[in-house]
Amino acid sequence: MSVTVEPVVTRRHQKQFMQLAWDLYAGDPHWAPPLRQNLREMVNFDPSPFYDTNEIQCFVAYKDGKPAGRVAAILNNGHIERYKERRGFFGFFESVNDQEVANAVFDAARDWLKERDVLLIRGPANPSLNHECGLLIDGFDSMATFMMTYNPPYYADLIEGYGFRKVEDMYAFWGNLEMLETLDPKLKFVVDEAKRRFNPVLRPINKKKFTEEIRMFLDIYNKSLVATWGFVPMSDAEINVMAQGLKHLLVPEMTTVCEVEGKPVGAVFGLLDYNPLIKKIDGRLFPFGFLRLLWGKKKIKRVRLISTNVLPEFQRWGIGLVLLERLIPDALKWGMEEAEFSWVLESNHLSRATLERGGAKKTKTYRMYDFAPTEPTAEAKS
Structure with a gap:
Protein backbone atom coordinates (compact mmCIF):
# COMPACT_ATOMS: atom_id res chain seq x y z
CA MET A 1 0.00 0.00 0.00
CA SER A 2 1.53 3.29 -1.09
CA VAL A 3 1.41 6.75 0.51
CA THR A 4 1.85 9.89 -1.56
CA VAL A 5 1.65 13.58 -0.61
CA GLU A 6 0.55 16.52 -2.72
CA PRO A 7 0.70 20.23 -1.92
CA VAL A 8 -2.68 21.94 -1.88
CA VAL A 9 -2.78 24.00 -5.07
CA THR A 10 -6.18 23.33 -6.64
CA ARG A 11 -9.80 23.61 -5.54
CA ARG A 12 -9.94 19.82 -5.53
CA HIS A 13 -7.04 19.72 -3.08
CA GLN A 14 -8.74 22.36 -0.92
CA LYS A 15 -11.96 20.36 -0.79
CA GLN A 16 -10.08 17.20 0.18
CA PHE A 17 -8.10 19.06 2.85
CA MET A 18 -11.31 20.45 4.35
CA GLN A 19 -13.39 17.29 4.09
CA LEU A 20 -10.85 14.97 5.73
CA ALA A 21 -11.78 16.06 9.27
CA TRP A 22 -15.48 15.41 8.62
CA ASP A 23 -14.62 11.92 7.34
CA LEU A 24 -12.31 11.06 10.26
CA TYR A 25 -14.68 12.28 12.99
CA ALA A 26 -17.91 10.92 11.53
CA GLY A 27 -19.97 9.59 14.40
CA ASP A 28 -17.73 11.02 17.15
CA PRO A 29 -20.11 12.62 19.68
CA HIS A 30 -17.34 14.77 21.18
CA TRP A 31 -16.17 16.43 17.96
CA ALA A 32 -17.62 19.78 16.98
CA PRO A 33 -16.72 20.84 13.45
CA PRO A 34 -14.99 24.15 12.83
CA LEU A 35 -16.91 26.94 11.23
CA ARG A 36 -16.16 26.17 7.60
CA GLN A 37 -15.63 29.76 6.50
CA ASN A 38 -13.31 30.42 9.42
CA LEU A 39 -11.26 27.34 8.58
CA ARG A 40 -10.91 28.47 4.96
CA GLU A 41 -9.49 31.77 6.19
CA MET A 42 -7.19 30.20 8.76
CA VAL A 43 -5.53 28.05 6.07
CA ASN A 44 -5.47 30.93 3.55
CA PHE A 45 -7.90 29.39 1.07
CA ASP A 46 -9.73 32.69 1.52
CA PRO A 47 -7.85 35.91 2.41
CA SER A 48 -6.75 36.38 6.02
CA PRO A 49 -4.64 39.28 7.38
CA PHE A 50 -2.45 36.77 9.23
CA TYR A 51 -0.92 35.92 5.86
CA ASP A 52 -0.15 39.51 4.97
CA THR A 53 3.21 38.89 6.64
CA ASN A 54 3.28 35.10 7.12
CA GLU A 55 3.24 32.06 4.83
CA ILE A 56 1.47 28.71 4.76
CA GLN A 57 1.50 25.62 2.60
CA CYS A 58 -1.03 22.84 3.10
CA PHE A 59 -0.46 19.20 2.17
CA VAL A 60 -2.72 16.18 1.71
CA ALA A 61 -1.51 12.59 2.02
CA TYR A 62 -3.14 9.82 0.03
CA LYS A 63 -3.10 6.13 0.84
CA ASP A 64 -4.09 3.94 -2.06
CA GLY A 65 -5.39 7.04 -3.79
CA LYS A 66 -7.70 8.17 -0.96
CA PRO A 67 -7.09 11.20 1.33
CA ALA A 68 -5.70 9.88 4.61
CA GLY A 69 -3.79 12.74 6.24
CA ARG A 70 -3.16 16.45 6.10
CA VAL A 71 -0.96 19.14 7.62
CA ALA A 72 -0.02 22.78 7.10
CA ALA A 73 3.53 24.14 7.26
CA ILE A 74 3.50 27.70 8.59
CA LEU A 75 6.19 30.35 8.47
CA ASN A 76 5.37 32.84 11.22
CA ASN A 77 7.69 35.76 10.54
CA GLY A 78 6.43 37.55 13.64
CA HIS A 79 7.76 34.69 15.77
CA ILE A 80 11.08 34.65 13.93
CA GLU A 81 11.54 38.39 14.43
CA ARG A 82 10.43 38.40 18.08
CA TYR A 83 12.43 35.38 19.28
CA LYS A 84 15.40 35.64 16.91
CA GLU A 85 15.12 31.99 15.91
CA ARG A 86 14.23 30.42 12.61
CA ARG A 87 11.38 28.25 13.82
CA GLY A 88 8.43 27.14 11.74
CA PHE A 89 5.11 25.70 12.82
CA PHE A 90 2.82 22.88 11.84
CA GLY A 91 -0.93 22.99 12.18
CA PHE A 92 -4.29 21.63 11.06
CA PHE A 93 -2.93 18.09 11.41
CA GLU A 94 -5.34 15.21 10.83
CA SER A 95 -4.54 11.59 10.00
CA VAL A 96 -5.78 8.05 10.02
CA ASN A 97 -4.07 5.90 12.63
CA ASP A 98 -1.08 5.11 10.45
CA GLN A 99 2.47 6.22 11.23
CA GLU A 100 3.44 6.04 7.57
CA VAL A 101 0.77 8.59 6.66
CA ALA A 102 1.75 10.91 9.52
CA ASN A 103 5.43 10.63 8.60
CA ALA A 104 4.65 11.51 4.99
CA VAL A 105 2.83 14.76 5.78
CA PHE A 106 5.42 15.80 8.38
CA ASP A 107 8.21 15.10 5.88
CA ALA A 108 6.45 17.33 3.36
CA ALA A 109 6.09 20.14 5.92
CA ARG A 110 9.75 19.79 6.98
CA ASP A 111 10.94 19.93 3.38
CA TRP A 112 8.89 23.05 2.66
CA LEU A 113 10.25 24.79 5.76
CA LYS A 114 13.81 23.61 5.05
CA GLU A 115 13.61 25.32 1.63
CA ARG A 116 13.12 28.52 3.66
CA ASP A 117 16.11 27.82 5.89
CA VAL A 118 13.92 26.69 8.81
CA LEU A 119 14.82 23.47 10.64
CA LEU A 120 13.09 23.94 14.00
CA ILE A 121 9.35 23.20 14.13
CA ARG A 122 6.66 23.74 16.77
CA GLY A 123 3.00 22.83 16.84
CA PRO A 124 0.19 22.27 16.53
CA ALA A 125 -0.72 25.92 15.92
CA ASN A 126 -3.80 26.65 13.83
CA PRO A 127 -2.17 28.89 12.67
CA SER A 128 -0.67 30.61 15.75
CA LEU A 129 -0.92 30.78 19.54
CA ASN A 130 -3.45 33.59 19.11
CA HIS A 131 -5.79 31.06 17.53
CA GLU A 132 -6.60 27.42 18.25
CA CYS A 133 -3.50 25.50 19.27
CA GLY A 134 -2.25 22.50 21.18
CA LEU A 135 -2.94 18.78 20.92
CA LEU A 136 -5.49 17.30 23.29
CA ILE A 137 -3.69 14.62 25.31
CA ASP A 138 -6.03 14.24 28.29
CA GLY A 139 -9.78 14.82 28.65
CA PHE A 140 -11.33 12.96 25.74
CA ASP A 141 -14.61 12.26 27.53
CA SER A 142 -16.41 15.48 26.60
CA MET A 143 -16.75 17.95 23.76
CA ALA A 144 -14.19 20.73 23.60
CA THR A 145 -15.46 24.23 24.24
CA PHE A 146 -15.67 26.87 21.54
CA MET A 147 -12.35 27.57 19.79
CA MET A 148 -10.50 24.78 21.60
CA THR A 149 -9.00 21.79 19.82
CA TYR A 150 -10.15 18.18 19.80
CA ASN A 151 -8.49 15.08 18.35
CA PRO A 152 -8.32 11.30 18.85
CA PRO A 153 -5.93 9.96 21.54
CA TYR A 154 -3.70 8.27 18.93
CA TYR A 155 -2.55 11.61 17.49
CA ALA A 156 0.00 11.93 20.31
CA ASP A 157 1.53 8.59 19.30
CA LEU A 158 1.79 9.69 15.67
CA ILE A 159 3.37 13.06 16.51
CA GLU A 160 5.79 11.65 19.07
CA GLY A 161 6.49 8.71 16.77
CA TYR A 162 7.81 11.14 14.21
CA GLY A 163 10.22 12.69 16.70
CA PHE A 164 8.35 15.65 18.19
CA ARG A 165 8.86 16.21 21.91
CA LYS A 166 6.81 18.09 24.49
CA VAL A 167 7.76 21.73 25.03
CA GLU A 168 4.76 23.13 26.97
CA ASP A 169 1.39 21.95 28.25
CA MET A 170 -1.76 24.03 28.50
CA TYR A 171 -4.73 23.31 30.73
CA ALA A 172 -8.48 23.82 30.73
CA PHE A 173 -10.05 24.32 34.15
Whole structure:
Protein backbone atom coordinates (compact mmCIF):
# COMPACT_ATOMS: atom_id res chain seq x y z
CA MET A 1 0.00 0.00 0.00
CA SER A 2 1.53 3.29 -1.09
CA VAL A 3 1.41 6.75 0.51
CA THR A 4 1.85 9.89 -1.56
CA VAL A 5 1.65 13.58 -0.61
CA GLU A 6 0.55 16.52 -2.72
CA PRO A 7 0.70 20.23 -1.92
CA VAL A 8 -2.68 21.94 -1.88
CA VAL A 9 -2.78 24.00 -5.07
CA THR A 10 -6.18 23.33 -6.64
CA ARG A 11 -9.80 23.61 -5.54
CA ARG A 12 -9.94 19.82 -5.53
CA HIS A 13 -7.04 19.72 -3.08
CA GLN A 14 -8.74 22.36 -0.92
CA LYS A 15 -11.96 20.36 -0.79
CA GLN A 16 -10.08 17.20 0.18
CA PHE A 17 -8.10 19.06 2.85
CA MET A 18 -11.31 20.45 4.35
CA GLN A 19 -13.39 17.29 4.09
CA LEU A 20 -10.85 14.97 5.73
CA ALA A 21 -11.78 16.06 9.27
CA TRP A 22 -15.48 15.41 8.62
CA ASP A 23 -14.62 11.92 7.34
CA LEU A 24 -12.31 11.06 10.26
CA TYR A 25 -14.68 12.28 12.99
CA ALA A 26 -17.91 10.92 11.53
CA GLY A 27 -19.97 9.59 14.40
CA ASP A 28 -17.73 11.02 17.15
CA PRO A 29 -20.11 12.62 19.68
CA HIS A 30 -17.34 14.77 21.18
CA TRP A 31 -16.17 16.43 17.96
CA ALA A 32 -17.62 19.78 16.98
CA PRO A 33 -16.72 20.84 13.45
CA PRO A 34 -14.99 24.15 12.83
CA LEU A 35 -16.91 26.94 11.23
CA ARG A 36 -16.16 26.17 7.60
CA GLN A 37 -15.63 29.76 6.50
CA ASN A 38 -13.31 30.42 9.42
CA LEU A 39 -11.26 27.34 8.58
CA ARG A 40 -10.91 28.47 4.96
CA GLU A 41 -9.49 31.77 6.19
CA MET A 42 -7.19 30.20 8.76
CA VAL A 43 -5.53 28.05 6.07
CA ASN A 44 -5.47 30.93 3.55
CA PHE A 45 -7.90 29.39 1.07
CA ASP A 46 -9.73 32.69 1.52
CA PRO A 47 -7.85 35.91 2.41
CA SER A 48 -6.75 36.38 6.02
CA PRO A 49 -4.64 39.28 7.38
CA PHE A 50 -2.45 36.77 9.23
CA TYR A 51 -0.92 35.92 5.86
CA ASP A 52 -0.15 39.51 4.97
CA THR A 53 3.21 38.89 6.64
CA ASN A 54 3.28 35.10 7.12
CA GLU A 55 3.24 32.06 4.83
CA ILE A 56 1.47 28.71 4.76
CA GLN A 57 1.50 25.62 2.60
CA CYS A 58 -1.03 22.84 3.10
CA PHE A 59 -0.46 19.20 2.17
CA VAL A 60 -2.72 16.18 1.71
CA ALA A 61 -1.51 12.59 2.02
CA TYR A 62 -3.14 9.82 0.03
CA LYS A 63 -3.10 6.13 0.84
CA ASP A 64 -4.09 3.94 -2.06
CA GLY A 65 -5.39 7.04 -3.79
CA LYS A 66 -7.70 8.17 -0.96
CA PRO A 67 -7.09 11.20 1.33
CA ALA A 68 -5.70 9.88 4.61
CA GLY A 69 -3.79 12.74 6.24
CA ARG A 70 -3.16 16.45 6.10
CA VAL A 71 -0.96 19.14 7.62
CA ALA A 72 -0.02 22.78 7.10
CA ALA A 73 3.53 24.14 7.26
CA ILE A 74 3.50 27.70 8.59
CA LEU A 75 6.19 30.35 8.47
CA ASN A 76 5.37 32.84 11.22
CA ASN A 77 7.69 35.76 10.54
CA GLY A 78 6.43 37.55 13.64
CA HIS A 79 7.76 34.69 15.77
CA ILE A 80 11.08 34.65 13.93
CA GLU A 81 11.54 38.39 14.43
CA ARG A 82 10.43 38.40 18.08
CA TYR A 83 12.43 35.38 19.28
CA LYS A 84 15.40 35.64 16.91
CA GLU A 85 15.12 31.99 15.91
CA ARG A 86 14.23 30.42 12.61
CA ARG A 87 11.38 28.25 13.82
CA GLY A 88 8.43 27.14 11.74
CA PHE A 89 5.11 25.70 12.82
CA PHE A 90 2.82 22.88 11.84
CA GLY A 91 -0.93 22.99 12.18
CA PHE A 92 -4.29 21.63 11.06
CA PHE A 93 -2.93 18.09 11.41
CA GLU A 94 -5.34 15.21 10.83
CA SER A 95 -4.54 11.59 10.00
CA VAL A 96 -5.78 8.05 10.02
CA ASN A 97 -4.07 5.90 12.63
CA ASP A 98 -1.08 5.11 10.45
CA GLN A 99 2.47 6.22 11.23
CA GLU A 100 3.44 6.04 7.57
CA VAL A 101 0.77 8.59 6.66
CA ALA A 102 1.75 10.91 9.52
CA ASN A 103 5.43 10.63 8.60
CA ALA A 104 4.65 11.51 4.99
CA VAL A 105 2.83 14.76 5.78
CA PHE A 106 5.42 15.80 8.38
CA ASP A 107 8.21 15.10 5.88
CA ALA A 108 6.45 17.33 3.36
CA ALA A 109 6.09 20.14 5.92
CA ARG A 110 9.75 19.79 6.98
CA ASP A 111 10.94 19.93 3.38
CA TRP A 112 8.89 23.05 2.66
CA LEU A 113 10.25 24.79 5.76
CA LYS A 114 13.81 23.61 5.05
CA GLU A 115 13.61 25.32 1.63
CA ARG A 116 13.12 28.52 3.66
CA ASP A 117 16.11 27.82 5.89
CA VAL A 118 13.92 26.69 8.81
CA LEU A 119 14.82 23.47 10.64
CA LEU A 120 13.09 23.94 14.00
CA ILE A 121 9.35 23.20 14.13
CA ARG A 122 6.66 23.74 16.77
CA GLY A 123 3.00 22.83 16.84
CA PRO A 124 0.19 22.27 16.53
CA ALA A 125 -0.72 25.92 15.92
CA ASN A 126 -3.80 26.65 13.83
CA PRO A 127 -2.17 28.89 12.67
CA SER A 128 -0.67 30.61 15.75
CA LEU A 129 -0.92 30.78 19.54
CA ASN A 130 -3.45 33.59 19.11
CA HIS A 131 -5.79 31.06 17.53
CA GLU A 132 -6.60 27.42 18.25
CA CYS A 133 -3.50 25.50 19.27
CA GLY A 134 -2.25 22.50 21.18
CA LEU A 135 -2.94 18.78 20.92
CA LEU A 136 -5.49 17.30 23.29
CA ILE A 137 -3.69 14.62 25.31
CA ASP A 138 -6.03 14.24 28.29
CA GLY A 139 -9.78 14.82 28.65
CA PHE A 140 -11.33 12.96 25.74
CA ASP A 141 -14.61 12.26 27.53
CA SER A 142 -16.41 15.48 26.60
CA MET A 143 -16.75 17.95 23.76
CA ALA A 144 -14.19 20.73 23.60
CA THR A 145 -15.46 24.23 24.24
CA PHE A 146 -15.67 26.87 21.54
CA MET A 147 -12.35 27.57 19.79
CA MET A 148 -10.50 24.78 21.60
CA THR A 149 -9.00 21.79 19.82
CA TYR A 150 -10.15 18.18 19.80
CA ASN A 151 -8.49 15.08 18.35
CA PRO A 152 -8.32 11.30 18.85
CA PRO A 153 -5.93 9.96 21.54
CA TYR A 154 -3.70 8.27 18.93
CA TYR A 155 -2.55 11.61 17.49
CA ALA A 156 0.00 11.93 20.31
CA ASP A 157 1.53 8.59 19.30
CA LEU A 158 1.79 9.69 15.67
CA ILE A 159 3.37 13.06 16.51
CA GLU A 160 5.79 11.65 19.07
CA GLY A 161 6.49 8.71 16.77
CA TYR A 162 7.81 11.14 14.21
CA GLY A 163 10.22 12.69 16.70
CA PHE A 164 8.35 15.65 18.19
CA ARG A 165 8.86 16.21 21.91
CA LYS A 166 6.81 18.09 24.49
CA VAL A 167 7.76 21.73 25.03
CA GLU A 168 4.76 23.13 26.97
CA ASP A 169 1.39 21.95 28.25
CA MET A 170 -1.76 24.03 28.50
CA TYR A 171 -4.73 23.31 30.73
CA ALA A 172 -8.48 23.82 30.73
CA PHE A 173 -10.05 24.32 34.15
CA TRP A 174 -13.73 23.73 34.83
CA GLY A 175 -15.92 25.36 37.43
CA ASN A 176 -19.58 25.27 38.43
CA LEU A 177 -21.17 28.51 39.61
CA GLU A 178 -22.32 26.74 42.77
CA MET A 179 -18.65 26.58 43.77
CA LEU A 180 -18.69 30.36 44.28
CA GLU A 181 -20.43 29.80 47.60
CA THR A 182 -17.33 28.04 48.98
CA LEU A 183 -14.57 30.29 47.64
CA ASP A 184 -11.37 30.55 49.63
CA PRO A 185 -11.74 33.63 51.93
CA LYS A 186 -8.19 34.61 50.97
CA LEU A 187 -9.36 35.30 47.41
CA LYS A 188 -12.09 37.59 48.72
CA PHE A 189 -9.45 39.46 50.74
CA VAL A 190 -7.33 39.92 47.57
CA VAL A 191 -10.34 41.33 45.70
CA ASP A 192 -11.25 43.75 48.49
CA GLU A 193 -7.65 44.91 48.84
CA ALA A 194 -7.33 45.52 45.08
CA LYS A 195 -10.53 47.58 45.14
CA ARG A 196 -9.27 49.59 48.10
CA ARG A 197 -5.89 50.25 46.50
CA PHE A 198 -7.02 51.17 42.98
CA ASN A 199 -10.67 52.23 43.34
CA PRO A 200 -11.44 50.63 39.95
CA VAL A 201 -14.44 51.36 37.77
CA LEU A 202 -15.89 48.12 36.40
CA ARG A 203 -18.27 47.77 33.49
CA PRO A 204 -19.21 45.45 30.62
CA ILE A 205 -18.17 46.38 27.10
CA ASN A 206 -20.29 49.00 25.34
CA LYS A 207 -21.80 47.39 22.23
CA LYS A 208 -22.59 50.81 20.80
CA LYS A 209 -18.83 51.32 20.56
CA PHE A 210 -18.08 47.69 19.82
CA THR A 211 -15.18 48.03 17.38
CA GLU A 212 -13.51 50.63 19.60
CA GLU A 213 -14.00 48.42 22.67
CA ILE A 214 -12.61 45.30 20.99
CA ARG A 215 -9.58 47.22 19.80
CA MET A 216 -9.09 48.45 23.37
CA PHE A 217 -9.27 44.89 24.68
CA LEU A 218 -6.89 43.52 22.07
CA ASP A 219 -4.46 46.36 22.79
CA ILE A 220 -4.48 45.30 26.46
CA TYR A 221 -4.14 41.69 25.28
CA ASN A 222 -1.02 42.49 23.25
CA LYS A 223 0.57 44.53 26.04
CA SER A 224 -0.29 42.15 28.88
CA LEU A 225 1.23 39.04 27.31
CA VAL A 226 4.66 40.38 26.38
CA ALA A 227 6.39 38.02 28.84
CA THR A 228 4.20 35.00 28.05
CA TRP A 229 5.76 31.88 26.53
CA GLY A 230 5.51 31.85 22.74
CA PHE A 231 3.47 35.03 22.46
CA VAL A 232 3.50 37.10 19.25
CA PRO A 233 1.33 40.26 19.13
CA MET A 234 -1.50 40.48 16.63
CA SER A 235 -1.25 43.03 13.86
CA ASP A 236 -3.71 45.90 13.49
CA ALA A 237 -5.26 44.14 10.49
CA GLU A 238 -5.73 40.93 12.49
CA ILE A 239 -7.30 42.92 15.33
CA ASN A 240 -9.77 44.56 12.94
CA VAL A 241 -10.84 41.24 11.43
CA MET A 242 -11.13 39.55 14.81
CA ALA A 243 -13.25 42.42 16.09
CA GLN A 244 -15.67 41.98 13.21
CA GLY A 245 -15.76 38.21 13.74
CA LEU A 246 -16.67 38.60 17.40
CA LYS A 247 -19.27 41.31 16.92
CA HIS A 248 -22.30 39.01 16.80
CA LEU A 249 -20.94 36.23 19.00
CA LEU A 250 -19.84 38.21 22.04
CA VAL A 251 -22.39 39.17 24.70
CA PRO A 252 -21.63 42.12 27.01
CA GLU A 253 -22.81 40.20 30.09
CA MET A 254 -19.77 37.93 29.81
CA THR A 255 -17.23 40.75 29.65
CA THR A 256 -15.63 43.16 32.09
CA VAL A 257 -13.47 46.23 31.54
CA CYS A 258 -11.52 47.63 34.49
CA GLU A 259 -10.59 51.32 34.47
CA VAL A 260 -8.28 53.03 36.94
CA GLU A 261 -8.25 56.83 36.87
CA GLY A 262 -10.14 56.73 33.59
CA LYS A 263 -7.66 54.40 31.86
CA PRO A 264 -8.53 50.82 30.82
CA VAL A 265 -6.03 48.57 32.61
CA GLY A 266 -7.64 45.15 32.31
CA ALA A 267 -10.38 43.19 30.60
CA VAL A 268 -11.88 39.73 30.63
CA PHE A 269 -13.85 38.19 27.79
CA GLY A 270 -16.09 35.18 28.08
CA LEU A 271 -17.34 33.45 24.94
CA LEU A 272 -20.50 31.40 25.03
CA ASP A 273 -19.83 27.77 24.22
CA TYR A 274 -21.33 27.68 20.74
CA ASN A 275 -19.92 24.22 19.92
CA PRO A 276 -23.14 22.23 20.50
CA LEU A 277 -24.95 24.61 18.13
CA ILE A 278 -22.11 24.52 15.60
CA LYS A 279 -22.33 20.74 15.62
CA LYS A 280 -26.05 20.98 14.79
CA ILE A 281 -25.41 23.26 11.81
CA ASP A 282 -22.37 21.15 10.76
CA GLY A 283 -20.13 24.22 10.72
CA ARG A 284 -22.17 25.96 8.00
CA LEU A 285 -23.09 29.58 8.73
CA PHE A 286 -25.05 30.00 5.51
CA PRO A 287 -27.78 30.16 4.54
CA PHE A 288 -29.41 29.74 7.98
CA GLY A 289 -26.69 28.51 10.37
CA PHE A 290 -25.75 31.99 11.55
CA LEU A 291 -29.35 32.70 12.53
CA ARG A 292 -29.51 29.44 14.50
CA LEU A 293 -26.43 30.52 16.45
CA LEU A 294 -27.97 33.88 17.29
CA TRP A 295 -31.38 32.46 18.16
CA GLY A 296 -29.90 29.68 20.26
CA LYS A 297 -27.34 31.60 22.28
CA LYS A 298 -29.76 32.49 25.11
CA LYS A 299 -30.07 28.77 25.88
CA ILE A 300 -26.30 28.28 26.27
CA LYS A 301 -25.40 27.61 29.91
CA ARG A 302 -21.65 27.21 29.53
CA VAL A 303 -19.09 29.96 29.00
CA ARG A 304 -15.43 29.84 28.08
CA LEU A 305 -13.44 32.52 29.87
CA ILE A 306 -11.02 32.92 27.05
CA SER A 307 -8.76 35.65 28.30
CA THR A 308 -8.21 37.67 31.46
CA ASN A 309 -5.67 40.34 30.66
CA VAL A 310 -4.15 43.05 32.83
CA LEU A 311 -1.51 45.61 31.89
CA PRO A 312 1.92 44.59 33.27
CA GLU A 313 2.13 47.41 35.82
CA PHE A 314 -1.17 46.27 37.38
CA GLN A 315 -0.46 42.55 37.38
CA ARG A 316 -0.07 40.60 40.63
CA TRP A 317 -2.37 43.02 42.46
CA GLY A 318 -5.57 40.99 42.13
CA ILE A 319 -7.11 42.97 39.27
CA GLY A 320 -7.79 39.73 37.38
CA LEU A 321 -9.94 38.50 40.26
CA VAL A 322 -11.74 41.84 40.39
CA LEU A 323 -12.54 41.49 36.69
CA LEU A 324 -14.01 38.04 37.20
CA GLU A 325 -16.03 39.04 40.24
CA ARG A 326 -18.02 41.57 38.21
CA LEU A 327 -19.14 38.79 35.86
CA ILE A 328 -20.81 36.73 38.58
CA PRO A 329 -24.15 38.58 38.95
CA ASP A 330 -24.62 38.83 35.18
CA ALA A 331 -23.70 35.16 34.69
CA LEU A 332 -26.23 34.08 37.34
CA LYS A 333 -28.91 36.30 35.79
CA TRP A 334 -28.19 34.72 32.36
CA GLY A 335 -28.66 31.27 33.90
CA MET A 336 -25.05 30.24 33.33
CA GLU A 337 -24.16 26.96 35.03
CA GLU A 338 -20.58 26.18 34.02
CA ALA A 339 -17.40 27.99 33.09
CA GLU A 340 -14.19 26.81 31.48
CA PHE A 341 -10.97 28.76 31.96
CA SER A 342 -8.84 27.97 28.92
CA TRP A 343 -6.19 27.82 28.08
CA VAL A 344 -3.71 28.24 30.97
CA LEU A 345 -0.02 27.59 30.40
CA GLU A 346 1.63 25.12 32.76
CA SER A 347 4.35 27.76 33.22
CA ASN A 348 1.74 30.31 34.38
CA HIS A 349 2.02 29.33 38.03
CA LEU A 350 0.09 32.34 39.35
CA SER A 351 -3.04 31.71 37.26
CA ARG A 352 -2.97 27.98 37.91
CA ALA A 353 -2.62 28.44 41.67
CA THR A 354 -5.44 31.01 41.75
CA LEU A 355 -7.82 28.75 39.84
CA GLU A 356 -6.98 25.74 41.98
CA ARG A 357 -7.43 27.77 45.16
CA GLY A 358 -10.82 28.85 43.85
CA GLY A 359 -11.85 25.21 43.46
CA ALA A 360 -11.59 24.92 39.65
CA LYS A 361 -10.85 21.42 38.36
CA LYS A 362 -8.28 20.68 35.65
CA THR A 363 -10.28 18.74 33.07
CA LYS A 364 -8.25 18.85 29.86
CA THR A 365 -4.59 19.02 28.92
CA TYR A 366 -3.26 20.25 25.58
CA ARG A 367 0.34 19.90 24.46
CA MET A 368 2.69 21.88 22.26
CA TYR A 369 5.54 19.98 20.63
CA ASP A 370 8.96 20.92 19.29
CA PHE A 371 11.04 19.18 16.66
CA ALA A 372 14.73 19.70 16.09
CA PRO A 373 16.93 17.86 13.58
CA THR A 374 19.21 16.63 16.40
CA GLU A 375 16.30 14.57 17.76
CA PRO A 376 15.64 11.11 16.30
CA THR A 377 13.58 11.42 13.17
CA ALA A 378 11.12 8.97 11.73
CA GLU A 379 13.64 8.05 9.02
CA ALA A 380 16.37 7.36 11.58
CA LYS A 381 14.04 5.08 13.55
CA SER A 382 13.06 2.96 10.55
